[in-house]
Amino acid sequence: MKFIQEKTNNTPVYLVHEESACEFKPLRRVMDSGVFKGKSGETYHHLLEDGAMLFIGVGPKNKDTTESLRQAGYHAGVALNKANIDKANVKFNTYNDIPQHQALRAFMEGLYLSMYRFDKYLSDKDPLTLKEVSFQLKDTMADWEAFTNSVGIDMEAVALTRNLINEPARVIYPETLAQAAQEALEPHGVEVRVYDEKQIEDIGMSAYLSVAKGSAKPPRFIVMTYNLKEGVAPLALVGKGMTYDSGGYSLKPSDSMKTMQSDMSGAATVIGAMQAIARHGIDRPVVAVVAACENMVSGDSYKPGDVIHSLLGKTIEVDNTDAEGRLTLADAITYVTDNYKPEAVVDLATLTGACVVALGDLYTGMVANDEALKDKVLAAAKQVDEKLWAFPMDDAYKELNKSQVADLKNTGGRWGGAITAGYFVGEFVINNTPWVHLDIAGTAFLDKARDIYPFGATGHGVKTLVALAKK
16 A cells, blocks of 8 residues: 555545534534534545545544554545545544654554455455555654555564464465465565474474374474574564364364464464564564464374473473463473573463453453563553553462472463463573563454454554564
C-alpha cells in the first residue's frame, strides 16, 4: 500500500467523533439524520452528485487512544474496499494529545490489518481495491518515507506470522517450517541453520526428541542468528514449534484438534519478529531458536509414566503427553542459553489452556525470573498496544512441579497451571540468564473474529519483540 503526505483529489475520508459539532454541511446532515453517530467502528459511505466521501467513527471526543485510531484505520480500510475505492485522502487531525507519529502509525496499522486475507484455499475471494492513501496532516513529517517503510515492515512481519500459523499442518510441518524460515529471513541477512534428527540427537536434546518420535514427519531444530558480534551478548528468542499437536496418548478431544496447526504460533512469531528486526537494521545481536516437531500417536510415541532425560541433564516424569511444548522448550532454552550466553531470553508459546481460562483471548500471560526484564517486556508491549499480564513471581509454584520418581514432572496439577508450566520451562534456563516466558495460548489464534482481528492467527507478539529489540 502506498502512503502520500499531501492533499489529493482522492476519495475524502473524515474521522468523526461522537456528537461532533462540526459545521461541515454534508456531515452535519448525516449526523442530524441519525444514520451515523460517530461511534467507534461505525462507517458511512456518503454518495454525492460529484462523487462520494467516507465518514469513520472514532468514538467519544477526548477519549482517543492509539488503539481506537488503529480500529478507525481498520474500519476505514474495510469500508474503502467494500466500496471498490482504490485511492483515498484522509484528513488527519490531532487526537487527545497523542503525538502525531504515534497516532498516524496506529491508523496505518489498522489500514494494513484491513487488507489481510488468508484466502488461498477459497474459490471466491473478496476483492482488495485500495492501493493508495494520502494524508492531510497538521504538521509536515520530514522523515515520511522512512516512517511509512517502518510501519510496512512491522505489518508485513505480522502478515508473515499469520500466514505461517494459518496454513494447515499438511503444508507446514517441521521441514517446511524450516524452509519457510530460510525463505523469509536469509534475503534480509539472517543466517538460518537447520539441524536434522541425527544432529539433534548428537546435541543431546532428549526431551525434545521424546515428543517428536511419535510422528512420521521428522523434527527440525531451527537456529536463526542476526548481527552477532564478538563479545556482545545477544537477545535470545525461543518459539514453541509444535506444527501439530494431537495430545499424544493423552489425546485431545476431536473438536480441540481442529486448529492445532496453530500450536507453532510461538515459532511463527519469532520468525516474523526476526524478519522485521533484520529489515529495520536494528543494531543489536539477536538469536532465535525453534524446536519444531509434531506430537502424534504411534507405537513409538512417548507415554504417560515415562521418565525422560533433557539436554540439561535433569530427568522428567511424563505426567501428561499433552504437556509437550514445555519439553521441547526446555531443551531449546538450555541450548540457546548455554551456546550463546544471551543477555536475556524471551520464549513464546501456546502453552496452556489454563492461561486462556485465566485471561481469555485478550491478554498474554507472563512468567519471569527477573524484574528488570519483566518491566522492559511490559513496557515494549504497552508501547505497541499488545496486552500482557504478569503472573506472580513466587518460587513456591516450583514445588508443584516436583516428581517422586524424577527431578521434575511435566505438569504441576490443575491449580495455577499457566504459572507452573512457565516455571517448568524456567528450570532449564542456565547461567542465571534473565528470562521471560509469554503464554500466547489465548492471544495467538482466535476461534472467531473479535474487533479488528479475524478468525485465525492474530500475529500477536511480533510488535512486542521488535520494540524490545529496539530498546
